Amino acid sequence: MGASVLLKQDGAIATLTLNRPEAFNAIGLELAQELTAHVQSVAADKGVRAIIITGAGRAFCAGGDLKWTLAYPQGPGAALRKLAGEVHLAITNIRRIPKPVIAAINGVAAGGGFSLALACDFRVMSSEASLRQAYTSAGLCLDAGGSFMLPRLIGLARAIEIAALDEPISADRALAWNLVNQVVERSHVEAAAVNLARQLNQRSLNSFAWSKRLLNDSFETALETQMEREREGIATCAEHPDGREGLQAFQDKRKPRFPA
Numbered sequence: 001m002g003a004s005v006l007l008k009q010d011g012a013i014a015t016l017t018l019n020r021p022e023a024f025n026a027i028g029l030e031l032a033q034e035l036t037a038h039v040q041s042v043a044a045d046k047g048v049r050a051i052i053i054t055g056a057g058r059a060f061c062a063g064g065d066l067k068w069t070l071a072y073p074q075g076p077g078a079a080l081r082k083l084a085g086e087v088h089l090a091i092t093n094i095r096r097i098p099k100p101v102i103a104a105i106n107g108v109a110a111g112g113g114f115s116l117a118l119a120c121d122f123r124v125m126s127s128e129a130s131l132r133q134a135y136t137s138a139g140l141c142l143d144a145g146g147s148f149m150l151p152r153l154i155g156l157a158r159a160i161e162i163a164a165l166d167e168p169i170s171a172d173r174a175l176a177w178n179l180v181n182q183v184v185e186r187s188h189v190e191a192a193a194v195n196l197a198r199q200l201n202q203r204s205l206n207s208f209a210w211s212k213r214l215l216n217d218s219f220e221t222a223l224e225t226q227m228e229r230e231r232e233g234i235a236t237c238a239e240h241p242d243g244r245e246g247l248q249a250f251q252d253k254r255k256p257r258f259p260a
Contacts, residue, residue, distance in 0.1 A: 004031035006056070007038050012049040012260060013197045014042040015190075021057025027112050028065040032086035039093040049205050049260070050197035051097070053120060054104035054190065055113075063111020063134055064143075084143055087112055091145040094119045095216060098209030100200045104193035106186065110134040115144030118153065121212065123180040124193045131169040131179060133162055152219060154178055204242035204258045 006017040016038050018025035025031075042048045055061050064083055072079030094101050094116075103109075103120035111134040117123055125131075133150075135142055142150070142163055150159035154177050162169070171183045184192045200208070210233045218226055237243040242258050249256035 005034040024059035024062035025055040026065040036090040059107040060109040061113025115146035118149035126186040
């Protein structure tokens with residue numbers, strides 16, 4: 001059996017491909033563990049400045065492997081506790097990695113696949129793809145960070161609508177609802193994600209890391225505490241080589257040249 005997640009590196013861009021096309025890239029224990037390991041690896045790799053997550057075949061990710069769940073000897077509840085623990089570790093790493101993570105949604109993203117896409121910092125979606133939370137139609141509840149990310153991206157009312165009705169969300173609607181950043185033709189999804197990664201690579205990675213951390217924490221933090229974190233962050237950034245270059249470029253009235 002081959003790897004459940006493939007890693008390809010092209011310069012400063014690492015692409016992680018969920019590799020169970022015969023199962024629409026459903027998330028089992030092995031895939032979740034490999035995804036976490038790869039995310040941790042590229043996080044530590046100083047040569048990687050942006051990460052793309054996509055799926056092999058026709059789907060981005062169809063969600064949790066329910067066939068495995070239903071066959072689990074201790075029952076589906078125990079299976080989902082185990083699987084969710086592994087998936088949540090991957091999601092936590094994606095949200096905390098100090099580098100931009102781009103979901104290249106090449107096909108359907110449902111259940112845990114929907115939540116995985118939401119956990120990424122940017123989402124490029126095929127015009128032929130669709131999103132679906134799926135859980136509540138199976139008598140379950142949101143998982144894999146979906147209940148955290150949805151209301152933050154689109155507001156509580158719309159999040160409750162998605163959870164309650166579980167209607168498939170087309171690419172056009174996903175863009176209108178701010179669930180994705182770009183919609184392109186299916187054949188252009190990977191190229192659009194790579195182009196976005198290259199744009200981000202020209203900017204300050206340290207600045208992005210601080211901004212992502214501050215934005216992640218802002219919903220659970222009092223204003224005064226958040227502003228103190230901003231004060232420390234902006235001062236620390238100014239002392240970093242990227243900050244020094246950015247400030248010098250501002251003074252020189254030129255475009256900054258951030259080191260790779």
